[in-house]
Amino acid sequence: MAKQEIMTLNVGPHHPSTHGVLRLIVELDGERVVSITPDIGYLHRGIEKLSESKKFLQVLPLTDRMDYMSSGTNNLAYILAVEKLLGIEVPPRARFIRTIMAEITRINSHLLGIGSAAGDCGAVSMLLYSLREREGCLDLFDETTGGRMMLTYYRPGGVANDLLPGFENRLKAFLDKFPKKLDEYDTLLKNNRIWLKRQVGIGYISREDALSYGLTGPTARGSGIDRDIRRDEPYEAYDEVEINVPVYTDCDAYSRWRVRMDEMRESVNILRQLIAKIPDGPYINHEAAKYVLPEKPRVKDSMEALIHHFKLVVEGLAPPRGEVYSSIEGPKGEIGFYIVSDGTPHPYRMRVRPSCFVNLQAIQKMGPGNMMADVPAIIGSIDIVLGEIDR
Amino acid sequence: MSTIGKNKPTRVYRKKKPQEANILLTTASAIINHSQRSSLMPLTFGLACCAIEMIATAGPRFDLSRFGWEAYRATPRQADLMIVAGTVTNKMAPVVKKLYDQMAEPKWVIAMGSCAICGGVFQTYSVVPGVNHLIPVDVYVPGCPPRPEALIHGFMTLQMKIDQKRNFSVSPVKVEPGFRGPTRKEPF
Amino acid sequence: MTVNWNRQNFSGEDPEQHPAVAALRRNPGTPVKEVAIFRGEVSAVISPEHSTEALTLLRDDPALAFDLLVDVTAVHWPEREGAEFDVVYQLYSHGSRMRIKVKVPLADGQEIRSVVPLWATAGWLEREVYDMFGIPFAGHPDQRRIVNPPNFEGHPLRKEFPVQGRVRW
Numbered sequence: 001m002a003k004q005e006i007m008t009l010n011v012g013p014h015h016p017s018t019h020g021v022l023r024l025i026v027e028l029d030g031e032r033v034v035s036i037t038p039d040i041g042y043l044h045r046g047i048e049k050l051s052e053s054k055k056f057l058q059v060l061p062l063t064d065r066m067d068y069m070s071s072g073t074n075n076l077a078y079i080l081a082v083e084k085l086l087g088i089e090v091p092p093r094a095r096f097i098r099t100i101m102a103e104i105t106r107i108n109s110h111l112l113g114i115g116s117a118a119g120d121c122g123a124v125s126m127l128l129y130s131l132r133e134r135e136g137c138l139d140l141f142d143e144t145t146g147g148r149m150m151l152t153y154y155r156p157g158g159v160a161n162d163l164l165p166g167f168e169n170r171l172k173a174f175l176d177k178f179p180k181k182l183d184e185y186d187t188l189l190k191n192n193r194i195w196l197k198r199q200v201g202i203g204y205i206s207r208e209d210a211l212s213y214g215l216t217g218p219t220a221r222g223s224g225i226d227r228d229i230r231r232d233e234p235y236e237a238y239d240e241v242e243i244n245v246p247v248y249t250d251c252d253a254y255s256r257w258r259v260r261m262d263e264m265r266e267s268v269n270i271l272r273q274l275i276a277k278i279p280d281g282p283y284i285n286h287e288a289a290k291y292v293l294p295e296k297p298r299v300k301d302s303m304e305a306l307i308h309h310f311k312l313v314v315e316g317l318a319p320p321r322g323e324v325y326s327s328i329e330g331p332k333g334e335i336g337f338y339i340v341s342d343g344t345p346h347p348y349r350m351r352v353r354p355s356c357f358v359n360l361q362a363i364q365k366m367g368p369g370n371m372m373a374d375v376p377a378i379i380g381s382i383d384i385v386l387g388e389i390d391r
Numbered sequence: 392m393s394t395i396g397k398n399k400p401t402r403v404y405r406k407k408k409p410q411e412a413n414i415l416l417t418t419a420s421a422i423i424n425h426s427q428r429s430s431l432m433p434l435t436f437g438l439a440c441c442a443i444e445m446i447a448t449a450g451p452r453f454d455l456s457r458f459g460w461e462a463y464r465a466t467p468r469q470a471d472l473m474i475v476a477g478t479v480t481n482k483m484a485p486v487v488k489k490l491y492d493q494m495a496e497p498k499w500v501i502a503m504g505s506c507a508i509c510g511g512v513f514q515t516y517s518v519v520p521g522v523n524h525l526i527p528v529d530v531y532v533p534g535c536p537p538r539p540e541a542l543i544h545g546f547m548t549l550q551m552k553i554d555q556k557r558n559f560s561v562s563p564v565k566v567e568p569g570f571r572g573p574t575r576k577e578p579f
Numbered sequence: 580m581t582v583n584w585n586r587q588n589f590s591g592e593d594p595e596q597h598p599a600v601a602a603l604r605r606n607p608g609t610p611v612k613e614v615a616i617f618r619g620e621v622s623a624v625i626s627p628e629h630s631t632e633a634l635t636l637l638r639d640d641p642a643l644a645f646d647l648l649v650d651v652t653a654v655h656w657p658e659r660e661g662a663e664f665d666v667v668y669q670l671y672s673h674g675s676r677m678r679i680k681v682k683v684p685l686a687d688g689q690e691i692r693s694v695v696p697l698w699a700t701a702g703w704l705e706r707e708v709y710d711m712f713g714i715p716f717a718g719h720p721d722q723r724r725i726v727n728p729p730n731f732e733g734h735p736l737r738k739e740f741p742v743q744g745r746v747r748w
Contacts (some may be wrong), residue, residue: 013486016435016465020442021483042483042727043439044743046515048502048711049735058674062512068440112443131450149443149536197694211646211673214700225673232676322617325680326671327649338667340654349736353650353669361703387439390726481746482728516735516744517727524748 018385036367043390051350055316064150067388072105073330079154081326081337085319088288093281094158099237103267108137109331110260117380121198121211158284163232199254203366213362219334222256224249231330239267241273253381291317316345354385408450420558426551429459435469438477441504444536453539467493478506479519491526502528505535594621599679609633622680630683633691644668649699653712657738663687692720711736
């Protein structure tokens with residue numbers, strides 16, 4: 001007679017529906033999941049160790065490549081921590097520019113998150129639609145920063161260069177047609193019986209468990225935790241705009257999807273408010289001469305500017321001794337940097353508080369009880385990026 | 392496997408005389424190469440950031456379907472092109488090798504991005520400095536990440552390389568005396 | 580414009596005024612060795628024997644209610660004999676929107692009690708600290724390497740470990 005026992009299934013690290021190289025060891029009782037154990041580390045590149053041997057500005061491109069879908073917010077979190085350590089101000093125009101880039105990054109990241117979640121569940125056209133919308137955002141990034149995905153645009157004290165003339169018009173044109181596309185996606189998925197069957201009740205995690213597992217971002221807001229760092233601890237230009245934070249209390253994959261869709265609409269509103277209010281002025285704080293590269297014409301004229309330029313490029317900026325922790329609301333949760341400095345131009349310890357790493361741990365609680373076929377839907381609803389999990 | 396021959400690549404051509412206008416003359420090798428290069432099936436093997444640009448290349452704007460390459464296959468048994476897009480770490484290295492071994496001949500490899508070519512920015516304890524330490528690479532596409540246009544240029548370079556492949560060798564291959572064929576211990 | 584570094588809900592200059600520090604000082608079972616403030620962030624140093632009780636107090640006290648363990652990490656100070664590692668806990672309270680850092684100095688090889696019973700987040704965060712630094716956590720349900728391969732030798736984030744590693748390709 002056949003014996004019945006728990007079957008262990010290995011999913012990944014190379015699998016069509018993982019968001020990178022994630023390996024799951026799934027124990028199944030027939031078709032029901034008994035336990036899921038993620039095995040990570042297939043993309044561990046040693047960014048924290050590497051940043052101890054680089055100068056502060058050389059660490060900036062490394063932060064781009066962690067959560068590679070939202071490099072604008074990774075950069076912002078790092079630069080805010082460095083500026084806090086240095087104690088320098090940022091001019092108002094630079095703060096607005098950085099907030100605009102952060103919100104476009106949020107739209108970008110949510111689009112691909114929703115697109116790949118839907119693609120994993122079979123709605124492949126949603127993936128291609130989201131890629132099409134992303135091209136609009138990537139064009140805006142390309143013209144301002146020079147890079148499509150990896151921005152590396154911020155510097156301590158501001159941004160690397162000013163917005164091109166006409167940027168506001170192009171952004172307004174994008175914002176005019178984007179909400180209609182969001183309505184299209186709502187029509188495609190929101191009341192779709194198949195989507196509802198695949199998402200409602202899947203990946204349930206209660207509010208207490210979400211708090212205990214330290215979830216942040218849309219994953220937590222889908223479980224009823226009303227927290228958004230942009231509203232609670234405002235940074236950059238967020239205290240000058242009005243933010244409505246969507247919170248749903250159903251605690252399943254469908255409510256996490258709804259939170260992301262509503263956040264994209266909210267980002268459109270925030271961007272409209274920001275463009276209306278953006279002030280003129282310098283794009284970087286040239287007063288902080290010890291930490292900010294001087295303008296090129298001045299380098300050729302003034303001896304002092306030349307010396308500062310030389311010291312900054314050859315030695316790097318040297319912050320005071322101390323340690324800071326600064327976190328922002330990234331598209332996937334709270335991303336923070338804990339930087340310990342001992343006065344030298346290299347960070348003594350740079351720790352990244354990763355949003356997806358902490359969120360993925362909760363899959364051990366969300367998984368059991370669902371069917372095997374729901375596991376890709378659960379991973380898609382947490383919206384993970386392995387670059388940040390493994391660093 | 393594939394060799395770049397010293398002969399000029401054979402082209403498909405058509406006779407222009409009116410009485411022979413409907414006859415197409417070519418060689419078998421050219422037809423085989425042309426069919427192979429126009430319908431490659433890439434393996435879905437995005438590791439890191441370059442995977443997003445690879446997906447964007449398959450997306451609506453930079454359409455990979457015009458090359459006939461949009462049929463990504465998740466299983467290595469059915470794929471013939473492996474685009475290593477992203478950083479290969481020490482933990483992932485045996486998996487890359489296993490997948491490459493599972494692919495059937497003829498197979499090609501594109502190393503996309505600087506991490507796959509040389510380890511990229513990450514010269515650390517856990518990163519393999521280039522995927523060519525593990526598997527033979529046909530085309531290297533530099534960039535961090537390479538723009539979709541750059542990746543398409545890499546694809547077209549691979550297409551030119553496939554065009555030059557000799558399918559039927561004229562002279563017999565030289566074999567050392569005592570060679571009994573590939574074994575498990577020495578597969579090559 | 581004046582820069583507001585301190586985005587949390589505690590804007591004092593004196594770290595003793597921070598409610599968490601005051602509560603820890605009041606409780607006789609959790610002596611605070613030193614307190615520091617830098618750019619508005621308050622950190623309290625507690626010795627390893629009292630760390631679990633201090634964190635339990637911070638989580639359970641209804642006035643404080645630090646219900647989110649934001650991060651667990653460590654810093655390696657090789658010159659400090661006897662206290663080479665600093666295990667740093669970052670806590671956040673949803674109710675009062677305040678943050679606090681709790682630092683626990685440890686010697687090389689000394690154990691510290693795991694806080695997995697308090698916050699389930701600590702499961703993977705402490706595994707990563709063990710993987711990167713080699714600090715053992717007593718009572719951790721699943722202590723093994725998480726980001727490095729299982730047969731990896733050494734603990735990479737220690738200062739004596741070279742960036743390029745010990746194995747050459």
